[in-house]
Amino acid sequence: FSAEILSWDCRKFLDQLFDTDIEALNTKLLICIFWRLLEAFILAMPADVLLDVNERWYSRLEELFVFFANSRLKHVFKEHRHYLVSKCKVSLVCFLSKFFTEDVPAAVQIESLHCFTFLCSQADDSLLFELLAEFPSVLIPLASDNQETRVAAMGCIDGLYALWRRFDFSSKKNGSTALWSHFLDDLLGLMVQQKRLILSDKKFLSSFMTSLLSSSCNSLLVPESIGQRFDQQTKDKTIAFILGSALKLSAFGKLMILSLLKGLGSAILHVKDVRSFLSLLLERRSQHYIELHSSSPKLSGNEIRILCLLLESCASLFSLDNHDFNVYLVKALQVEMMSPEDPAVIEPCIAVLQKLSSQFYTGLTTDMQ
Known part of the structure; x- marks a missing residue:
């Protein structure tokens, strides 16, 4: 496709009508029409568009991107997509990440x-x-079941690592940025080194993250040296960074990250915000299903799965002296006979019971029993 075509008027296209491949001409016309549409859209778009699905301009921007990404001619619209994301007046990174942190079609x-x-x-x-x-x-x-999606995500890891190496961070570390600026380059570098295994086996990434961040982990898939790369303080900071970011995502995004780090066991509950989120889910479960408060929203399927995952981690941390975590487990065991078959009621209860021993019950106070 030649950019010169963009300057053609209707007469120029009509001149080619009888001595060219009509299908090829149609393609050129389609490309030009959408270039004009994009230019007009970007020109008319306000400078203060919010990342809100209820915002009219954002909704239109999202629809345009999905069209270009999901089209049968998506290879033709590659430059259109690049133009759209480089010129649109929103937070570009947040706009794009929304598409790969939620449950959307693989093509998008x-x-x-x-x-x-x-x-x-x-x-x-x-x-x-x-x-x-x-x-x-x-x-x-990168943890997707779809091979093509993993390949595209690995391209992002390569891109981030190359981006890191292009800039001098010694003069740019400040505030919260310093949290990840001490370890992200090493983490990206390790992932680039393990690219072949990450792409060939979808289970490898979880084993890799567990080996890298766990205090003690032996995996047949991951070289032993990986687990020795970070000291414990760096491991804790890395876990906090990943989980802190995950908790800002949709329920689907949270579930994917927590599932990826499930091998860390109780370590994920050492992050304060994760414990707060567990408390929130248990409170919503109690209000809607036990106390029957209609104003409290139901738990979604993904939220139920997150709750079960966190409770399993909590149960692995069970201790007679660990009152806070024991309270979480007791709350999960509450079952209301009004809706005993509801997944939000029964599945967390089962998740806890499958992980606990008789020591748990005998260690409870009389009131809790």
Whole structure:
């Protein structure tokens, strides 16, 4: 496709009507129409568009991107997508990450990842930290069952690592950025080194993260040296960074990250915000299903799965002296006979019972029993 075509008027296209391949001409016309549409859209778009699905301009932007990404001619619209994400007046990184941190069609995920990689290759200082801080989000498609999605996500990891190496961070560390600036380069480098295994076996990434961040883990899949790469303080900071970012995502995104780090066991509950989220889920479960408060929202399927996962981690941390975690487990065992078959009631209860021994019951106070 030649950019010169964009300057053609209708007469120029009509001149080619009788001496060219009509299908090829149709393609050129389609490309030009959408270029004009994009230019008009970007020109008319306000500068203060919010990342809100209820916002009219954002909704239109999202629809345009999904169209270009999901189209049968998506290969033709590659430059359109790049133009859209580089010129649109929203937070580009947040806009793109929404597509690969939620349960959307694979084609849309893949093209959003390609655009993310494109931004990494084009980025200046203005997007540097925003792109790198989005690393935890890229773990979600990297853990996908879809091979093509994993390949696209690995391209983002390559892009982030290359981006890191292009800039001098010694003069840019400040505030919360310093949290990940001490270890993200090593983490990205290790993942690039393990690229072949990450792409060939979807289970490898979870084993890799567990070996890297666990205080003690032996895996047949991962070299022993991986577990010795970070000291305990760095491991704790890395876990806090990944989980802190995950808790800002949709329920689907939270579930994917927590599932990826499930092998860390009780270590995920050492993060204060994770414990707060567990308390919130248990409270919502109690209000809606036990106390029957209609104003309290039901737990979604993904939220139920998250609750079960966190309770299993909590049960693995069970101790007679650990009152806070024991309270979580007791709350999960509450069953209301009004809705005993509801998954939100029964599944957390089963998750706890499958992990506990008789020591748990005998260690409870009389009131709890």
